[in-house]
Amino acid sequence: MTEASRTAKRAALVYNPIKVDADALRASTTRHAQDAGWAEPLFFETTVEDLGDEVAREALDAGVDAVLVAGGDGTVRAVSEAMSGSGVPLTIVPSGTGNLLARNLRLPLDDSDTMVRATFEGETQPIDVGFARLRRGDGETVEHAFVVMGGMGLDAAMIANTSGDLKKKVGWVAYVDGAARSLVKARPFPVMYQVPGHRMHRANVQSVLIANCGSLPAGLELIPEASIADGELDIAIFQPKNPLGWLLVWRRVAWDNSVLRRFRAGREILALRTRDNSIRYTKGTGIDVAASAPQPVQLDGDEFGEATHMAVRIAAGSLLVAVPEGHTSPALAAVRAALAAD
Template sequence: MRAGIVYNPVKMDRDALAPQIESAQPLDWSEPFWIETDADDAGEAAVRAALDAGIDLLIVAGGDGTVRIAADAATGAHVPLAIIPAGTGNLLARNLGIDVTSLRNAVRTAFEGADREVDLGELEIEAPDGTRSKHAFAVMVGFGLDAEMIDKTDEGLKKKVGWLAYVDAAGRVISSLDTVRVHVRLDGGRTVRSTVNTMVIGNCGTVTNGIILLPDAAIDDGMLDIALVRPRGIRGWAQLAGYVARNNMLVTKLLRRRGHLGRQRSGPALGYGQAKETHARLEEPRAVQVDGDVVGEAVALRAVVREDALVVRVPREHARDAGPAI
């Protein structure tokens, strides 16, 4: 048995990671295959090289972008993926219950955790000039507040204060965020027209700092969850804040995990939906983000779920989890 370790040298110091790997790896495993990512391709070449080396476990130490690329590649290779969180958001790791605060615990999970089958999403976007591109995603995609916030985040500030840099960006974006008319169709049903400032399509529901945005989302339910954010005025924003606050109360999380709550209801400021395939056409182009990376502007989106596409290594207590960790 042999592990392949792909690491982003900007996010993770090999000298810090190597001793943890050495102490956690079983004695009968071969020397691991190490390779660092290249900024020019966001790690795709490194992941491919590791998989081509015939490894039995793909360990990725990096941010959400590197993890997303590794997840897409590992799908076709049928190799388990283990995540060593080393970014600002670490969104997939949070949704899987992987410890984002302890390097030692994350490495232990890589070798001693359990395998769990999860879904992946695939997003196809149409740019204003008619060109199309496809992007795999593990967590969330969308346009509006999240994409604009990511696009306006100061990278220097993010290195200094981490996720708090997103708060700074959100404060600057909200006041100038424009609405857009969008036509949405879920699973071939009727087209719904709505005026929104944000649309999110998620494979799982927890975002930066553990905040639950899509309360009904589960990473292995074969569905994508959709949120249309449409607050009007101060009252609408207050309603939206109320939805989010209630969903993040400890008692709400416990009741939901134990199956005592029904599905999240839509309201005037926030509409929810669920589908295997989602189509959306925008009357004006908007920037789109994929798992925390802005990938360009789009006038149309198509998102589909790839059921049980990926095997990930998770803490054993989360091997059959029904939702994000509390």
């Protein structure tokens, strides 16, 4: 090893081999690393057993200066979990059907070369990461991160009921099919929930959704105010009274939030609808939700089994993401403004 290669910076690429063109991505990472004077990159593949968190920790232990992740939302979630708090920047190379984090950061979705280059020449921005500690029915606890959103109840059941084959064919539209099948069995369940600094509530809910950012594919805005860098989580408590109530929820999610909000007249219509309390929004640095019976949980669109208790906290600004030079998005612009004001 030469003196130069010992002191040069090094990147690691973590990728899901069933989701990406591995040869092309490795070649592009090597080429951009060389151009920037960095050492030969390290390459790690995810496996069915390790969705990416273990190899990302291996890369961090090897002392890398940057990590790139290429895969679907599950891979991005797992790698972000390992990288949170490390101070090492993460580049998201969009590769799945959802690309939820990349969409929320308004990153280019079809230009992996630009994202790879951002690792070596771009800028970094801190974003928040959510952590959900789940207590299982048998008392066991596990903690996992989410970068986009987590939830307990119907939203998780909907994901569990979504066929993988259909998702491959039609992408996120498949969740509508999952939702339809879950709705047939949907029963509200009683929970106690508390946001730090607020009183405890008791409610019959169909779903509790906790968002770090608010955009879903197809232009749906689930929690439009959710910002990925405000140090707070946006929480939606779904309390439809009956299956028809879900039509109201979907109307609000798909129509009100995505369409009406863009127009002033639309915003006036929205204001008139606040009496319909099928969704209650709140905000906080976390939430504790206790259910009387185990309920399904999802994190960033992947099933995480059932839990009786979910304690969610935010690790504010704990993940550094690489963005192309000069890149901005509403969420990142807000962070820059806040940093400039300090």
